[in-house]
Amino acid sequence: MISMAERTAVLVVAAFLLTRVKAFRSTLHRQASLREKALMVAIFSGISIMGTYMGIPYQDAIANSRVIGAVVAGLLAGPWVGLGTGLIAGAHRYSLGGFTDLACAVSTIVEGILAGLVFRWRKQREMSWSIGLGVGFVAEWIQMGIILLLARPWDQALELVKAISVPMSVVNSLGIAVFMIIIDLVKNEEDRIGALQAQRTLQVADKTLSFLREGLTPGSADKLAREIMRTTRVAAVAITDQERILAHVGKGSTHHVPGQEISTKATREVLSNKVMKLASSKEEIGCNEPHCQLRSAILVPLMLKHEAVGVLKLYQDRNSKLSAVDLELVRGLGTLISTQLELAALEQQARLLADAEIKALQAQINPHFLFNALNTIVSFIRFRPEKARELLLHLGEYFRRNLHHSGEFVTLEEELEHVEAYLAIERARFDEKLQVEYVIEPGAEKCLIPSLLLQPLVENAVKHGLLPKREGGLVTIQARVNGAGTLELTVKDNGVGFSGDPFFPHLANAQEKRRMSGIGLGNVRARIQTIYGSPYGIAIKSEAGRGTTCTITLPSGVKTYAKSVSR
Structure with missing residues (x-):
């Protein structure tokens, strides 16, 4: 028993060295490919053959530790790996001859299959050292039974079993248990490395996610x-x-x-x-x-x-x-940073799309508005030059803000100044037909909003709501921060109104569809969705003959969020 224990200790050292092999580690996590399983068969067959050569000759037989390779192969990788290992190790033992050669070859194959079946039985649970100890002990006594069954002469086989059964069953089962303990330590080491790597990656991620908003600079x-x-x-x-x-x-x-x-x-x-x-x-x-x-x-x-x-x-x-932790950490960080760069690129594309939509909006607004404004100013020059001068100043202010704030975030106060420059010219055109009322809750004017958000709604209210009405009417612009912390902007008119939904094909007639689903409203809606996402956006309620109300909702914390997007 002492001699066998010494030889088994060498195999245990070999087992420890085996845990450094990548294919072996993959098998521990049930991830081994067919190629890796073939490699495992070769490795464990080598361990079994080594156990045979390191055995102790006794009565034309060998007291050995061959069982360790076959049983551990089956416990770790399943019946096919156990069978393959048993076949190779058993064939090698048969080639050495002796009156137990066939019995030892058959028992090695049976031991590998037995361990593989235990693997199947315990597939969803951990394979502990105690299971290895028990399977090794049972496997060795099965080997003793096969020797008694197949080896001849029977009296010599019985004498051999009496001599080797206890040392082999005790030493080899303990060797298998130690092998499983080493494997368990390796698995714990892998888990510890993974947990530490994940912790460090998350720490870095928590601190650095905002750094790459503008890309790799x-x-x-x-x-x-x-x-x-x-x-x-x-x-x-x-x-x-x-x-x-x-x-x-x-x-x-x-x-x-x-x-x-x-x-x-x-x-x-x-x-x-x-x-x-x-x-x-x-x-x-x-x-x-x-x-x-x-x-x-x-x-x-x-x-x-x-x-x-x-x-x-x-x-x-x-x-x-x-270290291995550093290796996994940099691998995780590389993936994390690459993902952040992808997100930054998508965000940049969204901003460019929004800017392009603003340019398209300006291209529609400016020529028509400029043409009408210049005609109005020309009509005032001869009889009311001071009024013409005032309107030119408003026109200049209107275009200055258009050019300066294109695609940026502005305060609600600045947006209202832009709207007022537009309305001043429109009031000069239509005189008493156009009235404007501002209802701005204190503090709301300091919130940041996307530029050119209100002007298209005000223009729709004037052109399509009030001007078709003979007596004109009132445009009311409201802003408040409600209890939920969202900023609510409303443009309301008491004009002709319409029936149906301006964004869907339920309008009463094609003319209403064309006038209310143009680039102005569509641009406002798409920009809000691009920047803030659902459920924020624009809601429009209208009733024929009673007027239209357009309500924009922006998320809570809009001031801070808009600043970060603007940067």
Whole structure:
């Protein structure tokens, strides 16, 4: 028993070394591919054969630890791996001869299948050391029974079983249990690394999500690198774009200077191949500075639309080594940053779309409004030059605000000044037919809103609501912050009104459809949805002969949110 224990200890050391193999680790998490399972058969067959060669010869037989490889293979990877291991190890034992050769070959196959069936039975639960101990003990006594059943002469087989049954069943079952304990420790180590990596990634993510709103810039890269440096234990953190260093924090910053062209061959290789790289030496990093303190690095590409737009790099110096946690951390951060760059690109596209819609809105408004305004001013020049001068000032103010605030966020007060410049000219055109009333709750005028939000609604109220009415009417502009914290803007008129919904094909006639579903209302609605999303937007209620009410709702905290989007 002592001799067998010594030999089994060698196999346990081999088991520990086996836990360093990637394919073996994959099997622990039920993720092994067919190719990896084939590799597992080869590895465990080798362990079983080693156990045979390290056995103790006794009466033309061998007291050995061959069972450890077959049983552990079945417990970890299932019946097919157990069967494959048993076949190879059993065939090898049969080739060595002896009166127990057939019995030992058959028992090895049976032991591998038995362990595989236990794997099937325990598939959804952890495989503990106690199960390994029990399966190993049962497997060894099954082997003793097969020897008694197949080995001849029977008297010699019985004498052999009496001598080896207790040492083999005790030592080998304990060896299997120790093997399973080592595996359990490896799994716990993997889980601990994963949990620590996830924790650090989430910490960095929580601090850096806002940095990349404008994409990968020197400013955002510097903030990101400093936060990663603060959260991790590395010697330096660097971020590049496709051509230059955007940020470098930590050791090596004297010669890895932001703004310089990329100098390391490892970075150029990652940009070219678009795959993560582990550089374990200064030579692999490829820095041209002879006194550079950086000795190892993990480099991961930052992807945008399947293109590498930059590289994130974590460095260590000669005093530390990059750990498995660092490897998983930078992998996770690379994915996180790439996702943020994708979102920033989408947000930029949404802003460009909104700006394009504003330009289209201006292209529709300006020519018609300018033509009417100039005609009105011409009519005042001869008889009321001061009024003409006043209208020219309003016209200039109107176009100045159009050009200056295109696509930006403005305060409600500024938007109302823009609307008033428009209304001043319209009042001059239609005199007493047009009346305007402002009902602005104190404090609401300081809230930020998208520019050109109210002007299209006011223009619709004047052109399509009041002017078709012989006696004209009143436009009321209201603003208030309601109890839910949302900003509510209302443009109301007591004009001719209409029936149906301006955004859907339920209007009474085609003329109403054309006039109310034009670019003005559609633009306002689409911009609100683009910026704020559901459930915010514009609601329109109208009744033929009674007038129309347009109500815009913006989210709570609109002031702060609009500032961040504007930046």
